[in-house]
Amino acid sequence: MLLESLVLCFLSLVLLSPFATSEQCNPQDKKALLEIKKEFNTSEVLQNLWNPKTDCCIWVWIECDPTTNRVTGLVMKFDEPSNDIVGHIPSSVAQLPYLEHLEFNNLPTLTGPINPVISNLKHLKYLVISSTGISGQVPSFLSGFQNLELLDLSLNSLTGTIPSTLSQLPKITTLRLDNNKLTGQIPNSFGSFRKPGPEIYLSNNRLSGHIPASLGQLDLESIDLSVNRLEGDASFLFGSKKRTRILDLSRNLLAFDLSKLDLPNKSLTFLHLDHNYIYGKIPQVLNKVNALERFNVSYNLLCGEIPQTGDLQRFGVFAFYHNKCLCGSPLPKCK
Incomplete structure (x- = not known):
C-alpha cells in the first residue's frame, strides 16, 4: 500500500513537473541508478518508480544538486x-561519484555485508544503514571518509569488534552502532576523536571489559553505552564543566562511588545508571541539575537518604528502588 502511494505521487510529479520533458539528471548518474534498480530483486510496483523516460532528479529517494544536477x-x-527491497547493497552505488547522502533504512530484506564499494564514495557526509538485515563486521574502510559527519549502522545484525580506526574520522559528529551483536571492548582510541567528540551510541550490544578512560578526555554531548557487559569505573565520563546532555550507562556491570561524581549541572537532561553495582550516596548536587528530565538509579548498591531539598522526588519510586539501603521520599523514611 505504501509503495502504491509512492507510485501515484511519482506519476503526479512526472505530469506536473516543468522538467517532465527536459532532462536535468546527469546521464551517467541515471545509468548508475538504473543499474541499481536491476541489482535489487524488487516487486513490480517498485520497478515502476524509476521510469527511464523521465528525469531521474525527480525520482523518489533521489536528491540532486540544484546547480550541477549531479x-x-x-x-x-x-x-x-x-x-x-530485496538483495544486497548494490555495487552500482560506486558509480555515483558525487553522492553525499547514502541511506538504507527500515529494509529488513536488505542482507549481506556492507559492500566495500562504498569506500569509493569520497564525498559522503551521511551514511545510514539502519534497521536492515545487514550482517558481518563493521568494516575498517569506513575510517577513510574524510567528510563523513553521520555514521549510523544501528539496528542491524553486525558482529565482531568495533574498528579502532573509526576515531580517525575527522568530521564525525554522530556515531551510532547500537542494537547490533558487537563484541569485545570499546577501543581505547575512541578518546582520540577530534574534540569535543561525537555523540556516541553503542547500546544493546555485547561489549565487555572496561570503558576506556581516554573517553573522559572528550566533551561528549551524548553517550549511550547501556545494555552491555561493561565493568569497572565510569566516573571519568562526568564533569561539571562538560556539556553532557544524555548519559546512559544502565544495565551493565559498572561499579563506582556515585557520591564523588562531578556532575554537569547545567546541560544534563537524561541520566540513567540503573542495573549496575554503583555504590555510595546520591549527591546533593543533583538538586542543582535543573534541566534533568529523565533519571534512574534503581537496582544498584546505593545507601543513605535521598536528598529532600530539591525536586528528585518527581521521578517517583521506580527511579530509586532496589538499592542496598537507600531511603527517604519517595522511598520509605530512613530509620
Whole structure:
C-alpha cells in the first residue's frame, strides 16, 4: 500500500513537473541508478518508480544538486519496515561519484555485508544503514571518509569488534552502532576523536571489559553505552564543566562511588545508571541539575537518604528502588 502511494505521487510529479520533458539528471548518474534498480530483486510496483523516460532528479529517494544536477543523495528510507527491497547493497552505488547522502533504512530484506564499494564514495557526509538485515563486521574502510559527519549502522545484525580506526574520522559528529551483536571492548582510541567528540551510541550490544578512560578526555554531548557487559569505573565520563546532555550507562556491570561524581549541572537532561553495582550516596548536587528530565538509579548498591531539598522526588519510586539501603521520599523514611 505504501509503495502504491509512492507510485501515484511519482506519476503526479512526472505530469506536473516543468522538467517532465527536459532532462536535468546527469546521464551517467541515471545509468548508475538504473543499474541499481536491476541489482535489487524488487516487486513490480517498485520497478515502476524509476521510469527511464523521465528525469531521474525527480525520482523518489533521489536528491540532486540544484546547480550541477549531479545525484547527491540516494535515501531509501521507509516509515515502516518494507520487504520490497530485496538483495544486497548494490555495487552500482560506486558509480555515483558525487553522492553525499547514502541511506538504507527500515529494509529488513536488505542482507549481506556492507559492500566495500562504498569506500569509493569520497564525498559522503551521511551514511545510514539502519534497521536492515545487514550482517558481518563493521568494516575498517569506513575510517577513510574524510567528510563523513553521520555514521549510523544501528539496528542491524553486525558482529565482531568495533574498528579502532573509526576515531580517525575527522568530521564525525554522530556515531551510532547500537542494537547490533558487537563484541569485545570499546577501543581505547575512541578518546582520540577530534574534540569535543561525537555523540556516541553503542547500546544493546555485547561489549565487555572496561570503558576506556581516554573517553573522559572528550566533551561528549551524548553517550549511550547501556545494555552491555561493561565493568569497572565510569566516573571519568562526568564533569561539571562538560556539556553532557544524555548519559546512559544502565544495565551493565559498572561499579563506582556515585557520591564523588562531578556532575554537569547545567546541560544534563537524561541520566540513567540503573542495573549496575554503583555504590555510595546520591549527591546533593543533583538538586542543582535543573534541566534533568529523565533519571534512574534503581537496582544498584546505593545507601543513605535521598536528598529532600530539591525536586528528585518527581521521578517517583521506580527511579530509586532496589538499592542496598537507600531511603527517604519517595522511598520509605530512613530509620
